[in-house]
Amino acid sequence: xxxxxxxxxxxxxxxxxxxxxxxxxxxxxxxxxxxxxxxxxxxxxxxxxxxxxxxxxxxxxxxxxxxxxxxxxxxxxxxxxxxxxxxxxxxxxxxxxxxxxxxxxxxxxxxxxxxxxxxxxxxxxxxxxxxxxxxxxxxxxxxxxxxxxxxxx
Amino acid sequence: xxxxxxxxxxxxxxxxxxxxxxxxxxxxxxxxxxxxxxxxxxxxxxxxxxxxxxxxxxxxxxxxxxxxxxxxxxxxxxxxxxxxxxxxxxxxxxxxxxxxxxxxxxxxxxxxxxxxxxxxxxxxxxxxxxxxxxxxxxxxxxxxxxxxxxxxx
Amino acid sequence: xxxxxxxxxxxxxxxxxxxxxxxxxxxxxxxxxxxxxxxxxxxxxxxxxxxxxxxxxxxxxxxxxxxxxxxxxxxxxxxxxxxxxxxxxxxxxxxxxxxxxxxxxxxxxxxxxxxxxxxxxxxxxxxxxxxxxxxxxxxxxxxxxxxxxxxxx
Amino acid sequence: xxxxxxxxxxxxxxxxxxxxxxxxxxxxxxxxxxxxxxxxxxxxxxxxxxxxxxxxxxxxxxxxxxxxxxxxxxxxxxxxxxxxxxxxxxxxxxxxxxxxxxxxxxxxxxxxxxxxxxxxxxxxxxxxxxxxxxxxxxxxxxxxxxxxxxxxx
Numbered sequence: 372x373x374x375x376x377x378x379x380x381x382x383x384x385x386x387x388x389x390x391x392x393x394x395x396x397x398x399x400x401x402x403x404x405x406x407x408x409x410x411x412x413x414x415x416x417x418x419x420x421x422x423x424x425x426x427x428x429x430x431x432x433x434x435x436x437x438x439x440x441x442x443x444x445x446x447x448x449x450x451x452x453x454x455x456x457x458x459x460x461x462x463x464x465x466x467x468x469x470x471x472x473x474x475x476x477x478x479x480x481x482x483x484x485x486x487x488x489x490x491x492x493x494x495x496x497x498x499x500x501x502x503x504x505x506x507x508x509x510x511x512x513x514x515x516x517x518x519x520x521x522x523x524x
Numbered sequence: 525x526x527x528x529x530x531x532x533x534x535x536x537x538x539x540x541x542x543x544x545x546x547x548x549x550x551x552x553x554x555x556x557x558x559x560x561x562x563x564x565x566x567x568x569x570x571x572x573x574x575x576x577x578x579x580x581x582x583x584x585x586x587x588x589x590x591x592x593x594x595x596x597x598x599x600x601x602x603x604x605x606x607x608x609x610x611x612x613x614x615x616x617x618x619x620x621x622x623x624x625x626x627x628x629x630x631x632x633x634x635x636x637x638x639x640x641x642x643x644x645x646x647x648x649x650x651x652x653x654x655x656x657x658x659x660x661x662x663x664x665x666x667x668x669x670x671x672x673x674x675x676x677x
Numbered sequence: 678x679x680x681x682x683x684x685x686x687x688x689x690x691x692x693x694x695x696x697x698x699x700x701x702x703x704x705x706x707x708x709x710x711x712x713x714x715x716x717x718x719x720x721x722x723x724x725x726x727x728x729x730x731x732x733x734x735x736x737x738x739x740x741x742x743x744x745x746x747x748x749x750x751x752x753x754x755x756x757x758x759x760x761x762x763x764x765x766x767x768x769x770x771x772x773x774x775x776x777x778x779x780x781x782x783x784x785x786x787x788x789x790x791x792x793x794x795x796x797x798x799x800x801x802x803x804x805x806x807x808x809x810x811x812x813x814x815x816x817x818x819x820x821x822x823x824x825x826x827x828x829x830x
Numbered sequence: 831x832x833x834x835x836x837x838x839x840x841x842x843x844x845x846x847x848x849x850x851x852x853x854x855x856x857x858x859x860x861x862x863x864x865x866x867x868x869x870x871x872x873x874x875x876x877x878x879x880x881x882x883x884x885x886x887x888x889x890x891x892x893x894x895x896x897x898x899x900x901x902x903x904x905x906x907x908x909x910x911x912x913x914x915x916x917x918x919x920x921x922x923x924x925x926x927x928x929x930x931x932x933x934x935x936x937x938x939x940x941x942x943x944x945x946x947x948x949x950x951x952x953x954x955x956x957x958x959x960x961x962x963x964x965x966x967x968x969x970x971x972x973x974x975x976x977x978x979x980x981x982x983x
Contacts, residue, residue, distance in 0.1 A: 379685060382711050383704050383853065385846040387905070392842055393586040394550035398689050401547060405688050409754075433546040435592045435675065443585070446846070522588065532838055535864050536698055536857050540691040540752070547689065551842050558841050562907075599693070601868075699892040700856035707853060739852040741898045741981065749891070828894065 372513050376403040377450035377475070391444035397436065400469055400486055403453040404431075428495050434464065435489040437521055444483050449474035451483070457511055458518030463502045464491045465511070468519050485519055525666050529556040530603035530628070544597035550589065553622055553639055556606040557584075561620075581648050587617065588642040590674055597636050602627035604636070610664055611671030616655045617644045618664070621672050638672055678819050682709040683756035683781070697750035703742065706775055706792055709759040710737075734801050740770065741795040743827055750789050755780035757789070763817055764824030769808045770797045771817070774825050791825055831972050835862040836909035836934070850903035856895065859928055859945055862912040863890075887954050893923065894948040896980055903942050908933035910942070916970055917977030922961045923950045924970070927978050944978055 378399050386392040391399070408431075444451070452472040459466040471484035493500050503511075531552050539545040544552070561584075597604070605625040612619040624637035646653050656664075684705050692698040697705075714737075750757070758778040765772040777790035799806050809817075837858050845851040850858075867890075903910070911931040918925040930943035952959050962970075 381704065381708055383707060383845055383851055386842055387844040387846065387848045388583060389846045392551075393589065394547055394554060394842065397547035397550055398687065401689060402687055430541060432596070433593055435590075436546065437588075437590050439588045440586055534857065534861055536692055536700065536860060538693040539689055540693065540695045542693045545689055551840065554842060555840055694889060699895065700853055700860060703853035703856055736847060738902070739899055741896075742852065743894075743896050745894045746892055 373454045373456045373516060374407045374514060375475075376406045376453045376455055378403050378406070378453050378471075379450045380444070380447050382446060385446055388443075389445070393438075393440060396438065396440070396444075396471070396484055396486075399451065399471070400453070400488065403455050403469060404467060404488065404490075407455050429501065430493050430495050431490050432493050433488055434491050436487065438484060438486040439521060440484055442481055442483050444471075447474055447477075449477070455514075456516040457514045458487065458516065460503070460508065460511060460515055463500050464489055465503065466490070466518065468516075470519075485521070487519060487521070526607045526609045526669060527560045527667060528628075529559045529606045529608055531556050531559070531606050531624075532603045533597070533600050535599060538599055541596075542598065546591075546593060549591065549593070549597075549624075549637055549639075552604065552624070553606070553641065556608050556622060557620060557641065557643075560608050582654065583646050583648050584643050585646055586641055587644050589640065591637060591639040592674060593637055595634055595636050597624075600627055600630075602630070608667075609669040610667045611640065611669065613656065613661065613664060613668055616653050617642055618656065619643070619671065621669075623672075638674070640672060640674070679760045679762045679822060680713045680820060681781075682712045682759045682761055684709050684712070684759050684777075685756045686750070686753050688752060691752055694749075695751070699744075699746060702744065702746070702750075702777075702790055702792075705757065705777070706759070706794065709761050709775060710773060710794065710796075713761050735807070736799050736801050737796050738799050739794055740797050742793065744790060744792040745827060746790055748787055748789050750777075753780055753783075755783070761820075762822040763820045764793065764822065766809070766814065766817060766821055769806050770795055771809065772796070772824065774822075776825075791827070793825060793827070832913045832915045832975060833866045833973060834934075835865045835912045835914055837862050837865070837912050837930075838909045839903070839906050841905060844905055847902075848904070852897075852899060855897065855899070855903075855930070855943055855945075858910065858930070859912070859947065862914050862928060863926060863947070863949075866914050888960065889952050889954050890949050891952050892947055893950050895946065897943060897945040898980060899943055901940055901942050903930075906933055906936075908936070914973075915975040916973045917946065917975065919962065919967065919970060919974055922959050923948055924962065925949070925977065927975075929978075944980070946978060946980070 380391060380399070384391045384395045452475050454470045454472065456468055457465055458468040467488045467490060469484070469486045470482060473481040473483070491500050492503060533544060533552070537544045537548045537552070605628050607623045607625065609621055610618055611621045620641045620643060622637070622639045623635060626634040626636070644653050645656060686697060686705070690697045690701045758781050760776040760778065762774055763771055764774045773794045773796060775790070775792045776788060779787040779789070797806050798809060839850060839858070843850045843854045911934050913929045913931065915927055916924055917927040926947045926949060928943070928945045929941060932940040932942070950959050951962060
């Protein structure tokens with residue numbers, strides 16, 4: 372199952388070429404991960420939770436990323452539609468995949484970006500990597516899907 | 525031959541984890557590319573020039589990127605030492621590789637990041653991709669080296 | 678009448694002090710202005726429109742800004758509540774005022790920032806300043822309120 | 831006496847209007863403050879030191895800012911020339927003033943920005959404001975000059 376995360380674009384995400392800057396796209400993917408995986412004390416918590424976020428005992432570190440930019444992204448008032456799922460669930464790491472599309476309802480639907488982020492969990496205090504625990508694994512299993520295949524690079 | 529580009533870190537490149545943010549690293553790589561490849565009307569022009577930059581007829585578009593984060597990057601007053609070279613020189617695209625190290629002179633020398641960017645050239649007006657021309661190819665050939673091999677992702 | 682604009686905070690708006698960075702606050706105010714004043718071809722257009730935004734014949738230039746930071750802003754999952762109004766409506770410029778509050782519903786309501794931006798309108802092609810026209814003035818009049826008074830600086 | 835701080839512009843500091851974004855200018859001023867005032871354990875320490883920076887017991891908090899944008903700033907390969915001085919040295923706060931000019935050597939010299947930042951010192955652990963101590967006051971006195979006068983806002 373894929374999560375659909377609406378991610379707003381800021382006007383200042385555009386660079387002098389008037390499209391969303393390539394580096395800023397990774398900030399948008401970071402926002403999608405946070406919306407999807409961070410634990411939320413409130414009632415509208417996402418189902419796929421991770422005990423991280425400000426003050427939590429676990430931090431998530433980005434170990435690797437891959438991005439393919441398929442089309443230039445102009446300014447949009449409406450949030451981009453980011454599909455997000457887990458491609459690999461390892462012992463101490465997981466791999467998040469994304470497909471970034473034009474805002475919901477916009478025709479035709481444009482596929483802008485395909486990407487992957489390898490994340491490792493670490494203890495906030497010690498900085499030491501830690502293994503994914505059972506409750507996390509259980510929460511995430513419904514979101515495990517086939518990984519994307521990237522063009523050779 | 526590899527170019528060595530000093531790339532200053534800004535304090536605001538750090539995120540709430542007090543290390544350089546993963547997305548911001550791509551901005552630092554962008555700065556390294558610009559310093560290395562953009563044409564400069566002034567006397568101190570780099571030898572590996574590209575007729576791009578503000579107002580130039582060619583724009584460079586990022587088609588794909590890969591990054592491996594090997595160690596967290598704390599704040600540095602001195603610029604990071606970015607090694608940069610061309611791994612593949614295609615007909616209408618090139619692939620830039622990077623190894624990002626701690627500032628020159630700092631001991632021990634830390635390898636922070638390994639990365640690659642696939643770039644295509646396009647005409648500023650039409651947006652159409654264009655082929656690498658002979659003078660560009662000649663200017664870049666000395667900087668072609670073996671590509672990096674990344675861990676499987 | 679004041680507009681209430683919900684402005685989402687990104688995690689990367691936090692700096693190494695784990696609060697929203699002082700410069701980034703101006704990006705959040707920029708987003709509030711855009712949401713409030715830019716024309717929107719779609720049905721859900723705001724009432725206070727300005728014929729600007731990507732591709733429009735008018736650009737808005739920031740001539741001056743003033744910001745008072747009253748309290749540090751931690752990460753919020755919910756959007757900040759930005760109150761926004763026009764303090765002065767001149768011949769070719771206007772002054773936008775803001776009060777930035779904690780997300781709607783959060784108790785107690787915290788006042789984080791008070792700010793003002795002086796904006797001038799300019800023709801996109803020529804770059805020349807242009808006067809506020811009658812339809813803009815009419816659209817904006819309901820949002821004119823008393824300006825904020827700032828501490829001496 | 832005014833300090834002259836060279837502050838590099840990044841290409842991504844430009845927004846879709848192809849000039850340095852108004853919010854990003856405050857990041858450039860932040861970099862100028864850091865270069866001028868942060869203590870440096872190395873031999874090339876600036877004379878006007880502040881016991882702050884990563885890991886130091888004091889943090890600097892921005893209480894207020896004022897900026898006047900006099901001219902649009904295009905991309906520059908060479909660093910902007912930021913003049914920086916102290917306009918007011920209070921008991922627990924200081925006010926830093928700036929004039930931002932085109933890169934050294936560029937003709938004609940353009941004045942882009944005039945700005946002021948009110949800074950308070952705070953203890954990193956407790957967050958409580960603290961008074962400027964004698965050694966800081968002594969180090970800063972040579973850099974106290976007449977404050978700028980801003981247009982009415």
